[in-house]
Amino acid sequence: xxxxxxxxxxxxxxxxxxxxxxxxFLMGEEVGVYQGAYKVSRGLLEEFGPxxxxxxxxxxxxxxGIGVGAAMAGLRPVIEFMxxxxxxxxxxxxxxxxAKILYESGGQIPIPIVFRGPNGAALQLAAQHSQAWDxxxxxxxxLKVVAPATPADAKGLLKAAIRDNNPVIVLExxxxxxxxxxxxxxxxxxxxxxADVKRPGRDVTFVCHSKTVAVALKAAEQLAEHxxxxxxxxxxxxxxxxxxEAIVGSVARTNRAVVIExxxxxxxxxxxxxxxxxRGAFDQLDAPVLRVTQADVPMPYxxxxxxxxxxxxxxxxxxxxxxxxxx
Amino acid sequence: xxxxxxxxTDAPAQRELERRMLRQMLLIRHFEEKAAEAYALGxxxxxxxxYIGQEAVAVGALSALRDDDYVIxxxxxxxxxxxxxxxxNAVMAELFGKATGCSKGKGGSMHLFDAGRRFMxxxxxxxxxxxxxxxxxxxxxxxxxxxxxxxxxxxxAVNIGAFHETLNxxxxxxxxxxxxxxxxxxxxxxxxxxxxxxxxxxxHACSYDMAAELVNGMDVLAVYExxxxxxxxxxxxxxxxxxxxxxxxxxxxxxxxxLHGVYRTKEEVEEQRKRDPISQLAGKxxxxxxxxxxxxxxxxxxxRAEAEEAVRFADRSxxxxxxxxxxxxxxx
Numbered sequence: 001x002x003x004x005x006x007x008x009x010x011x012x013x014x015x016x017x018x019x020x021x022x023x024x025f026l027m028g029e030e031v032g033v034y035q036g037a038y039k040v041s042r043g044l045l046e047e048f049g050p051x052x053x054x055x056x057x058x059x060x061x062x063x064x065g066i067g068v069g070a071a072m073a074g075l076r077p078v079i080e081f082m083x084x085x086x087x088x089x090x091x092x093x094x095x096x097x098x099a100k101i102l103y104e105s106g107g108q109i110p111i112p113i114v115f116r117g118p119n120g121a122a123l124q125l126a127a128q129h130s131q132a133w134d135x136x137x138x139x140x141x142x143l144k145v146v147a148p149a150t151p152a153d154a155k156g157l158l159k160a161a162i163r164d165n166n167p168v169i170v171l172e173x174x175x176x177x178x179x180x181x182x183x184x185x186x187x188x189x190x191x192x193x194x195a196d197v198k199r200p201g202r203d204v205t206f207v208c209h210s211k212t213v214a215v216a217l218k219a220a221e222q223l224a225e226h227x228x229x230x231x232x233x234x235x236x237x238x239x240x241x242x243x244x245e246a247i248v249g250s251v252a253r254t255n256r257a258v259v260i261e262x263x264x265x266x267x268x269x270x271x272x273x274x275x276x277x278x279r280g281a282f283d284q285l286d287a288p289v290l291r292v293t294q295a296d297v298p299m300p301y302x303x304x305x306x307x308x309x310x311x312x313x314x315x316x317x318x319x320x321x322x323x324x325x326x327x
Numbered sequence: 328x329x330x331x332x333x334x335x336t337d338a339p340a341q342r343e344l345e346r347r348m349l350r351q352m353l354l355i356r357h358f359e360e361k362a363a364e365a366y367a368l369g370x371x372x373x374x375x376x377x378y379i380g381q382e383a384v385a386v387g388a389l390s391a392l393r394d395d396d397y398v399i400x401x402x403x404x405x406x407x408x409x410x411x412x413x414x415x416n417a418v419m420a421e422l423f424g425k426a427t428g429c430s431k432g433k434g435g436s437m438h439l440f441d442a443g444r445r446f447m448x449x450x451x452x453x454x455x456x457x458x459x460x461x462x463x464x465x466x467x468x469x470x471x472x473x474x475x476x477x478x479x480x481x482x483x484a485v486n487i488g489a490f491h492e493t494l495n496x497x498x499x500x501x502x503x504x505x506x507x508x509x510x511x512x513x514x515x516x517x518x519x520x521x522x523x524x525x526x527x528x529x530x531h532a533c534s535y536d537m538a539a540e541l542v543n544g545m546d547v548l549a550v551y552e553x554x555x556x557x558x559x560x561x562x563x564x565x566x567x568x569x570x571x572x573x574x575x576x577x578x579x580x581x582x583x584x585x586l587h588g589v590y591r592t593k594e595e596v597e598e599q600r601k602r603d604p605i606s607q608l609a610g611k612x613x614x615x616x617x618x619x620x621x622x623x624x625x626x627x628x629x630x631r632a633e634a635e636e637a638v639r640f641a642d643r644s645x646x647x648x649x650x651x652x653x654x655x656x657x658x659x
Binding site: 025051054056057059061062063064065066067068069070071072073074075077092093096097101102103104105106107108109110111112141142144165166 | 397399428429430431432433434438440441442447448450451452455456457458459460461462463464465466467469470488489492493495496499500654655656657658659
């Protein structure tokens, strides 16, 4: 197995799927000549040419809609948003067109499209460039949403997304692009809707996804080292559909849970996970489920304030101590 | 404005085309009258935007296209669906929300679809479908085809960002798309000149280096000819066209709105009714001896019966099975 960065794993997935299926094309800002704002599409213009690696003007609504229209005619577009912050301008096309056309046409017109790009905060980009849209996008029937945390999952989920006959949102992370990990070569597909135990444990379940998987793993290490606590880290990988069975299964064994996410607390992904837990593992719970989220504020620019706003291993450890009644 | 000088290389074929156009316009008129009745009876729910007055725009343009071209429209699309050949029964059943509707009762008046006829929907957000048209055009170009995509929208959509983003990209990417603006002068109750700095929609084409024509939308042959030229441009050179087709809606914005009142006068509506596109074409055909009054009456009776049958069909069709609630959310 080769060691690749998350960025190169995505690049490999795109290249392999474009080689496999001539209907797959990539469209977005800076994806071609500039080789990608985050270099995810490096080398693709040279290999596939400008008809399949399409540079766009800064017009998110327009090119997202062009993608949906192309999907209506049977192509399989991959629409790259430079970041999901800008994709808010394209929400009409994602929500009103991509997610609804199959249903409102009575099943006549599937929309096999991928919308992808980095989501959530990076470093000191301030409020408008540091937002996690996970819960917004997961709210919409007709969409699937995935948020890989590792290079292997990035490759496998992007390939699955491109082959899916529905609109699939792929939430990447600017802070993840340089992350290295082992990536299976060739045909490596991660099924959408399946969570993954990134670290097995007995005493408490950390439910997390995307960037917060690293946060949860670090917290689990600290707890093991200092408290002798065994935390299970469950990476959701898909936010819609949600792997309810995996969540309930893990919490039924550990009897305690902390849900961690990059988004804001109000109506966040964690709220949905807590609902799954209270319905599926009510009798097994030994403590209220706690959540660790971004602070309920627009992201500040100042470095210290930004650090305070983000989920951190320390905050996860503190939440774990509370659900374990260690305080 | 482009005037009606239909190509008469083949006179009988031209007469047949005009007769067919008249029939389609009459069908739309009667269909919409029946829809209004059914709406008043509570058989049609939600919003229902009628096409009465604008028939020449659907019929003229779609008569100039091929079966493998794409058609996409806004929420005032009953006329285009019928002109595209979607059976009146299936359209009326959709308005009634029935399982036999062209969208299985899940779309309704604003979301008529017939993928087999490449009728890619009615779409409900003003201007939201304009980028989709460019995407269909993109797919044509991607696959190396010589089809075109026609996109209907009202003049009010011209104030939406999606219009401008799309026209720019359609021109940059050389997409075979006909952007057909049906300028009926009012976005609901707001006169276009009250909210648009540039009131000749056709002028926007200059900003995007795009071919454009201003067309008399009450003259079905003028619409036909302008669309034929635009389609040619799309097929041969992969170039988009903006058509501003000036028309007028004889009814309120939707069934819930008044015909006239605060935003336009009764006199204005009456004046416009004198330009009725159906009377104009019928008059021409009578004048040329293609149809006499008896022939016209027979045609009228034929399509009236078709519209009435559509209502009966919709009425006796079943509602969708309750299990349909959760189908088609996701594809397999």
